[in-house]
Amino acid sequence: MSRQIVLHATDLDGYLTQEDQDNISQMHELYDKALVQYQKYAQELEVGAPGRAKDEIIGLYNQMGDLMKDITGTHDRIQVYSFLQPKENHGEVSRLIAKLRDTRTQRQEFVYYIQRAYELLFQLAYHMGQTTRKNHLIIKTPVTQPVQNYAVHKIPAIDDKLENTVMCVMLRGALLPSMIMSKEIQEYSSSGYVTPFALFRIRRDDRKQERDMDYLLDLDYSYFDLESLNDKDLIFADPMNATGGSLVTIIRYLESQGVVPRSIRFFTVISALKGALQVARAVEHIRIYTLWMDPVLNTAAYILPGLGDAGDRLNGRDSDELPRNMIQLIADYGQNIANLYRWQVREIEQTVLGKMI
């Protein structure tokens, strides 16, 4: 018998306050206006004369951005990179998100921008600019004349924040982002700490609509050691947070098994306003870091304007007859990625297959 944990959309109800719901409705009103303008804009493009609709869309985006900034400004557990960074840095992240959304961005380029996104998220979460203590790295270089050379590099001393972490992977869409986060931790830990991995096979039932969605955690294809999650700093890295349902399903399951983490951090590239609020309300003490916030969801629980299915764009689509397993997915990322993240790949393989000598 398969061991499946199911969270229903209705289990998520009741977390949002009346004020949250009003804010979400206000975003929907603005976004509905934008949808009307998109149609006009498409017609204007067809005749080669972008005009009024373009200006209307820009105006609405300014309004929606200001509103989301105000709303999230009152939640210190929701950190939105694009709202918190000084205006000078805004262009970089805006351009990055634009590339991820663009239908012309192919898989390799998409992976490249996701890597950059997670580097920025890491900076956001670990406040590197504000850490004055430093660790010294002494690096052996390839230059041996006149003697073996070494170079000294100072990095922020944040080992205490990194070396108790466990990377919790929401398979499959979050596999590569989780490997990226784990590598960031390894690079900033002075001892080269490689995070353990806990792998959770979680998916939404895509035949359903947001209001009756099921979130399915498949324990038969999940790999983790409950004991090793206690008192740890758990990190989740899901590129897209639509409703927060997948994350809440895993956390509720861990709680039901008696796991008490030291902390939980959730890293997303784009979060819908509703998803961020829902997670912040449902999971006590969590901290949410998102590079960008999008205003609303459609009825199928996709983020709007969004970037489509992040899992498909990262991993490519499986054939229906022969879906790939996780090891095949990693192999499909190619030699470069497998080499770059070789410590993470080894840790993941050991988690799935058991310790090997």
Ligand SMILES: O=c1cc[nH]c(=O)[nH]1
């Ligand atoms: O828009 C969305 C929502 C959830 N997951 C995705 O990949 N995209």
